[in-house]
Amino acid sequence: MKILKIFILLFLVTNFSELKSDEVNDVLKNKILKNIRCLICQGQSVYDSESEFASSIKLIVDRKINEGLNEKQIYQFLREKYGDWVIFDPQLNKNTYVLWLLPLLLFLFGGAIIYKKLKIFKK
Known part of the structure; x- marks a missing residue:
């Protein structure tokens, strides 16, 4: 009877760990x-699209996850194959400095203009 309980316990533990692993992968x-x-x-995004390209990317990502690659490695693979354009959230590198710094520069420039205009009204 003890052996049966141990087998049932092992069966439940392995099934729950597989389910948890599948949920994490999903x-x-x-x-x-x-x-x-x-x-x-x-x-x-590929997640929302039903095109053939999206379907093939979904299969590729699923295969890469099953191979044990992490998120960074999958993004790197897709960048090498399709270029930086394929990723919505690009990394900071020499090609994307303007993309990352332009909003900050516009904010500072706009703030300076507003400050200057308010300073004129105070006089």
Whole structure:
């Protein structure tokens, strides 16, 4: 009877760990697919798209997750294959400095203009 209880316990533990692993993989897959741009659809993520390109990327990402690659490695693979444009959230590098710094510069420039205008009204 004890052996049966041990087998049932082991069976339940292994099944729950597999379910948890599948859930983690699904969450990771969805996170990655939402951050990948569909090259066929305008401004749509692969997660939302139903194009053939999106379907193939979904299969590639699923295969890479099953191979044990992490999120960074999958993004790197897709960048090498399709370029930086395929990722919605690009990394900071020499090609994207303007993309990352322009909003800050515009904010500072606008703040300086507003400050100067308010200073004129005080006189």
